[in-house]
Amino acid sequence: MKQWGRAALVVAAPLLLGGCGKQSPLSPKSPSSHDIAVLWWWMLGVAAIVFFGAVALLVIGWVRRDRPGLPFFGERESVNVGLVITFGMVIPVVVLVALFGISDLWLVTKTGAPAKGSTAMTIRVIGHQWFWEVRYPGTSAVTANEIHVPARTRVQVVATTADVIHSFWVPQLNRKIDTIPGRTNRVLLYADEPGVYRGQCAEFCGLQHAHMAMKVFAQPRKEFQTWLKGQEKPADTPATAEQREGRQLFLQNSCAGCHTIRGTSAQGDLGPDLTHVGSRTTLGALILPNDPRALERWIHDPQSIKPGAKMPALDLSNADFKAIGSYLDHLR
Amino acid sequence: MAVALPKAAEPRVDRLERIWKERPGVMGWLTTVDHKRIGIMFLFTSLAFFAAGGVEALLIRSQLLQPNGTVLGPNGFNEAMTMHGVTMIFLFVVPISIGAFGNYLVPLMIGARDMAFPRLNAFSFWVFLAAGIFMYVGVFSGNAPTAGWFDYVPLAEKTYSPGSGIDFYALGLIFAGISSTATAVNLIVTIFKLRAPGMSINRMPLFCFAFLAVAFALVFALPALTCALLLLEFDRLLGFHFYDVSAGGDTILWQNLFWIFGHPEVYIIILPAFGIATSIIPTFVRRRMVAFPLVALAELLVAFIGFGVWAHHMFAVGLSQVTTIYFAAASLIIVIPSGIQLFAWITTIVTGTPRFKTPLLWIVGFIVLFIIGGLSGVMFAAIPFDQQLTDTYFVVAHFHYVIFGAAVFPILGGLYYWFPKVTGRMYHERWGQASFWVSFAGMNLTFFPMHIVGLLGMPRRQYTYPGDLGWTGYNVVESIGAYLLAAGLLMVVANLVVSLFRGERAGPDPFGGATLEWATSSPPPAYNYAVIPKVSSPYPMWDAGDRDEDVANLAGGRMVLEQGHETPASTAVDAEWDEILDMPSSSPWPLVLAVAISGIFAFVLLEQWIAAAVFVVATLVVLAAWHGKEPAEA
Numbered sequence: 017m018k019q020w021g022r023a024a025l026v027v028a029a030p031l032l033l034g035g036c037g038k039q040s041p042l043s044p045k046s047p048s049s050h051d052i053a054v055l056w057w058w059m060l061g062v063a064a065i066v067f068f069g070a071v072a073l074l075v076i077g078w079v080r081r082d083r084p085g086l087p088f089f090g091e092r093e094s095v096n097v098g099l100v101i102t103f104g105m106v107i108p109v110v111v112l113v114a115l116f117g118i119s120d121l122w123l124v125t126k127t128g129a130p131a132k133g134s135t136a137m138t139i140r141v142i143g144h145q146w147f148w149e150v151r152y153p154g155t156s157a158v159t160a161n162e163i164h165v166p167a168r169t170r171v172q173v174v175a176t177t178a179d180v181i182h183s184f185w186v187p188q189l190n191r192k193i194d195t196i197p198g199r200t201n202r203v204l205l206y207a208d209e210p211g212v213y214r215g216q217c218a219e220f221c222g223l224q225h226a227h228m229a230m231k232v233f234a235q236p237r238k239e240f241q242t243w244l245k246g247q248e249k250p251a252d253t254p255a256t257a258e259q260r261e262g263r264q265l266f267l268q269n270s271c272a273g274c275h276t277i278r279g280t281s282a283q284g285d286l287g288p289d290l291t292h293v294g295s296r297t298t299l300g301a302l303i304l305p306n307d308p309r310a311l312e313r314w315i316h317d318p319q320s321i322k323p324g325a326k327m328p329a330l331d332l333s334n335a336d337f338k339a340i341g342s343y344l345d346h347l348r
Numbered sequence: 349m350a351v352a353l354p355k356a357a358e359p360r361v362d363r364l365e366r367i368w369k370e371r372p373g374v375m376g377w378l379t380t381v382d383h384k385r386i387g388i389m390f391l392f393t394s395l396a397f398f399a400a401g402g403v404e405a406l407l408i409r410s411q412l413l414q415p416n417g418t419v420l421g422p423n424g425f426n427e428a429m430t431m432h433g434v435t436m437i438f439l440f441v442v443p444i445s446i447g448a449f450g451n452y453l454v455p456l457m458i459g460a461r462d463m464a465f466p467r468l469n470a471f472s473f474w475v476f477l478a479a480g481i482f483m484y485v486g487v488f489s490g491n492a493p494t495a496g497w498f499d500y501v502p503l504a505e506k507t508y509s510p511g512s513g514i515d516f517y518a519l520g521l522i523f524a525g526i527s528s529t530a531t532a533v534n535l536i537v538t539i540f541k542l543r544a545p546g547m548s549i550n551r552m553p554l555f556c557f558a559f560l561a562v563a564f565a566l567v568f569a570l571p572a573l574t575c576a577l578l579l580l581e582f583d584r585l586l587g588f589h590f591y592d593v594s595a596g597g598d599t600i601l602w603q604n605l606f607w608i609f610g611h612p613e614v615y616i617i618i619l620p621a622f623g624i625a626t627s628i629i630p631t632f633v634r635r636r637m638v639a640f641p642l643v644a645l646a647e648l649l650v651a652f653i654g655f656g657v658w659a660h661h662m663f664a665v666g667l668s669q670v671t672t673i674y675f676a677a678a679s680l681i682i683v684i685p686s687g688i689q690l691f692a693w694i695t696t697i698v699t700g701t702p703r704f705k706t707p708l709l710w711i712v713g714f715i716v717l718f719i720i721g722g723l724s725g726v727m728f729a730a731i732p733f734d735q736q737l738t739d740t741y742f743v744v745a746h747f748h749y750v751i752f753g754a755a756v757f758p759i760l761g762g763l764y765y766w767f768p769k770v771t772g773r774m775y776h777e778r779w780g781q782a783s784f785w786v787s788f789a790g791m792n793l794t795f796f797p798m799h800i801v802g803l804l805g806m807p808r809r810q811y812t813y814p815g816d817l818g819w820t821g822y823n824v825v826e827s828i829g830a831y832l833l834a835a836g837l838l839m840v841v842a843n844l845v846v847s848l849f850r851g852e853r854a855g856p857d858p859f860g861g862a863t864l865e866w867a868t869s870s871p872p873p874a875y876n877y878a879v880i881p882k883v884s885s886p887y888p889m890w891d892a893g894d895r896d897e898d899v900a901n902l903a904g905g906r907m908v909l910e911q912g913h914e915t916p917a918s919t920a921v922d923a924e925w926d927e928i929l930d931m932p933s934s935s936p937w938p939l940v941l942a943v944a945i946s947g948i949f950a951f952v953l954l955e956q957w958i959a960a961a962v963f964v965v966a967t968l969v970v971l972a973a974w975h976g977k978e979p980a981e982a
Contacts, residue, residue, distance in 0.1 A: 038805075038816075038817060039804070039805035039806075039817055040803065040804045040805045040818070041736050041737065041803060041805060042803050042804065048732075049736070051732065052732050052733055052736045055730060055732065055733055056727075056733060056803070059726075059727050059730065059733070063723040063724075063726075063727070066719070066723060067719055067720065067723060070690070070691075070694060070715075070719050071716060071719075073694050073695075073698055074694060074697065074698075074712060074715065074716070076698055077633075077694070077697040077698040077700075077702060078702070078704070080698070081701060081702050081703070081704070082701055083701065084635065084699060084700060084701050085699055086698060086699055091699065093638070096638040096639070096695050096696075096699055097638060097639045097642070099638075099691065099695050100638055100639045100642060100688060100691045100692050100695050101639075101642075101688075103687070103691040103694075104642075104684070104687040104688035104689070104690060104691035104692065105684055105687065105688060108683055108684055108687045109684065112680045112683055112684075112726070112729075115680070115726070115729070115730060116676065116677060116680055116729075119676075119730035119731060119732060119733065120672075120673050120676045120677070120729070120730065120731050121673070123730075123731075123732050124669065124672070124673065124731045124732055125669075126732075127731075127732040127735065128669055129666075145508075179502070179508065180500075180502050180503040180508055181500055181502070181503065181599065183664055183739060185739075185807070187736060187805045191664070191732055191735035191736045192664050192735060192736065192738070192739070193664060193666060193735075194664045194665050194666060196599055196600065196665060196666065197502055197593040197594075197599050198593030198594075198598070198599065199600075199666060201666035214805075214817070216805075216807055216810075217807070218664070218738075218739040218740070218807045219500070219664075219739055220495075220496050220500070220503070220739075220808075220809040221503060222426075222494075222495075222503055222508060223422045223423060223426065223494075224422060225807075225809060225810055225811075226422070226810030226811045226812050226813065323421065323422055323423075324422055324423070
């Protein structure tokens with residue numbers, strides 16, 4: 017009985033919590049997402065009327081299954097055809113014209129690419145198999161999977177891809193936009209209030225499409241400026257012997273071929289920029305929470321955590337992994 | 349025939365039996381050109397693929413039963429997800445609709461003795477079988493495609509999808525396209541030219557209008573797919589750069605070509621189901637369809653407008669706003685013909701005296717599911733909403749309501765409805781109704797929560813998901829629903845298999861059907877009708893005098909055509925008597941040709957160009973042999 021109770025709770029809990037998801041278009045935190053959510057609720061209302069109306073007709077058909085013809089109108093074929101024309105053509109035309117006007121002529125202008133000059137700042141987001149590279153034009157800051165923006169500020173996201181098609185999607189803040197090879201797409205990012213908003217790649221992009229998530233940290237403007245300044249700096253120098261050992265190992269092994277740590281000789285561009293990896297809250301596009309142990313685990317065997325990721329496992333000793341983990345954790 | 353034969357007719361019927369008899373045993377099936385036997389082969393083959401696609405679906409649902417599932421792993425999931433889509437669309441729904449239902453029923457409904465091109469018909473079956481095997485050879489040799497059923501480039505290019513999985517997909521679909529094209533051309537000519545004299549176009553059953561629309565849509569839609577796939581294979585096998593941006597190609601070209609095919613394909617999938625619905629409803633509500641001409645027109649319009657809406661699959665691509673608005677408008681317009689059909693069915697049911705037997709239950713279920721799928725579909729014409737919810741589980745819910753609810757439900761209803769005709773035995777009514785309710789519950793339990801989980805932000809096509817986003821409970825329900833749905837479908841299979849051996853004898857017309865197929869015996873003889881039936885309305889079985897006239901004609905030797913392997917041809921619109929067609933008899937060449945073409949595809953896949961060329965020559969030789977002199981009749 018107890019298990020059944022627990023199972024029922026598992027099934028019911030999300031129903032009760034519905035709409036409170038961290039990645040839910042139904043808990044909008046920006047004007048664009050809010051408009052879309054409102055549009056949804058209206059469409060749902062109209063759809064419910066249509067659905068229950070049609071089902072009511074079927075129920076009438078069942079109740080009157082032994083009597084031909086319609087209630088009140090009897091067996092007049094012209095009335096029957098009139099019903100088909102009214103419900104099948106006239107009413108749909110009215111409803112659809114309204115929908116078209118509201119959503120496709122009016123609302124669409126508010127969720128489209130932001131007009132030139134209408135935004136306060138621009139960030140570049142580049143999709144990779146399977147992480148998001150984030151750049152802040154005009155600064156040297158580069159990060160991955162964790163996008164910091166000032167809250168209550170119109171931010172233009174310029175979305176491109178380094179390989180296949182991805183789709184940049186933070187549902188609480190706006191609709192999605194694909195990143196297409198050879199094309200540059202733009203979308204507005206605006207957060208009503210400071211907070212953390214989860215997003216995820218929405219276009220199937222291969223093996224680890226499921227683990228290509230991101231977080232948007234909308235911060236008070238001051239806090240954001242401080243963060244950005246920190247990210248512009250080159251990497252910290254190691255503070256302990258173990259960290260020095262870790263840096264040495266990092267630069268000697270294949271790590272440096274794929275990753276950049278600004279201020280060192282590591283200048284690879286296949287994997288995420290690690291200059292301030294220690295300041296990030298997660299690893300592997302949100303697959304692990306970031307701490308020294310997780311870093312160590314990740315470096316030790318990325319393939320068992322994120323099978324198919326482009327990062328190979330290295331043939332090093334446990335002490336070596338610990339040293340590299342300690343060094344990277346230090347890069348705040 | 350429905351009525352006992354008059355004495356004078358017996359020698360004529362005997363003669364027809366002799367003329368139309370095919371070889372016995374396995375050789376008979378391998379060389380058959382009988383549209384009914386070909387239809388049955390299409391049925392069993394596509395049902396086998398349905399089972400395969402179903403197993404893939406259950407694997408997917410098992411993997412997603414809980415967060416961080418480990419049933420399949422990322423590669424296994426991507427294989428199952430891709431093959432589920434490919435199998436269900438290309439190897440199940442389309443072949444069972446046009447290959448099984450179309451093939452078996454269209455000639456019967458129009459009073460013809462076969463399809464217009466019987467050998468082409470056999471060829472299209474063997475090609476379909478070969479293409480299906482071709483793709484599953486890929487799966488079982490560890491080379492399943494993993495780029496999803498719409499296979500976007502550059503993910504599907506060699507750089508990102510090495511190995512031959514995508515080649516099995518692309519070549520397999522080109523291969524299967526040959527089959528669909530052949531069947532479609534055959535249906536068009538059959539419907540235009542082989543209608544019994546008297547069945548002018550306005551007396552043609554709505555079922556045939558639906559199949560006419562589908563056949564035209566296929567003929568015009570498939571070339572776009574074939575072209576897209578050919579360019580892809582040029583890229584993959586020969587190093588071309590059609591889709592390679594770095595060399596001046598374009599990735600969006602693939603999406604345009606694919607969806608120019610892909611959206612009409614949606615209507616290709618559901619229109620046959622509409623045809624089935626318009627056959628079952630009049631029979632069980634015992635009245636004619638309301639607004640017949642409007643429905644016929646709507647069926648054709650849906651197929652036509654369906655070609656102008658493809659870019660609504662691409663609203664998140666970043667197309668210009670003008671483009672998206674145009675395609676949104678077109679997508680809204682197509683709602684109208686669907687609305688007409690929907691309310692024509694509903695009004696017919698309301699104003700008739702329905703008997704809610706198994707086939708009608710599936711159709712009522714279909715109507716309910718189609719309304720839900722249609723309403724969620726309309727929402728995707730709202731561009732901002734589409735851009736928010738596309739590529740989430742909301743869209744997965746939507747198209748399963750349309751494809752499973754609006755296409756597969758009528759197909760299952762149709763299986764019950766025509767089972768007595770094809771086998772001569774009745775299905776079990778009580779178990780039939782139970783199978784419906786279990787499937788209906790399973791269907792909704794599986795797919796309805798997907799709307800919600802999509803609205804909670806769960807993207808489609810991810811092999812796993814974290815447990816802290818509020819998605820888990822819905823996924824549990826969906827997976828339980830999937831197992832229930834599978835149980836419902838197994839009940840359908842069990843019912844029909846047991847009934848095949850132990851069902852009551854059905855007789856020619858167990859339901860009081862309206863269309864001609866109920867005029868002949870169950871199962872129908874090889875020649876379908878001993879006498880070409882008289883037709884004076886779209887409900888010929890309800891014009892009682894006409895059937896008496898058939899019997900008189902048979903006795904008097906009018907419209908019997910027992911001098912050879914013959915069927916009459918009529919004019920395309922008014923169905924006036926045109927000429928007598930000498931129909932081809934059974935032949936091994938369609939099968940041999942399909943084998944030869946299989947050789948071409950197999951060796952292209954292996955990049956053995958010389959061997960492939962040899963099979964091209966072999967194909968030409970077989971084609972020549974096909975058109976050689978027929979062996980004398982035994």
